[in-house]
Amino acid sequence: MPLKLMSLSALLAVATLAGCSSATTGSTSDPVATDTGHSRCEAKAAEFTIGKQASPELLEQARTRAGAQNARFIQPNDMVTLEYRSDRLNLNTDANRVVTRVNCG
Template sequence: MRGARITALLAACAALLLVLQACAQKASSTEPHGSTGNACDASAARFAIGMAPERELLDRMQRVTGASTVRTTGFNEMVTKEYRVGRLNVQLGTDGRIQQLTCG
């Protein structure tokens, strides 16, 4: 009888450890991507608001903001919501020109 209780207790502890491990893995996978210290300062590229998003301009914006990547999105375009610390988001207006800049 006592052996069966110990076996049941050990099985319950093992199950609890598996659940806690799964929770810990899920929590760490939701941390922001690109959190390697690549800070982005969108305000450094404000000079580009109202301009056409040409490749040379986007490259310059990436350099001055310190961004590791640049994502350009059109007006009302659906995008993923993942947060990336080092990404510069360039949002275009209905006229196809740069309307808003954010990092993340």
């Protein structure tokens, strides 16, 4: 009986320690996952949009490159919520719908 108990204890300890280990298989350019499992936005990757005309295609390209879950255009008079979402890309435009600023939130 003590041998079974010791074997079971050793197996439990190994399983617990295996759960704590981590392997890094992604590259440094991969988007970072948040606690919710969504990827975190990297605004720098979407700065290529500054000076370009807003379009659905541009929005999708920027969202993909930034690793964001969601993306939106914000015009000068748009009302927006004050919630911060690390997985959302914001492309701010001027009155002519030309992108002037890129940020996450």
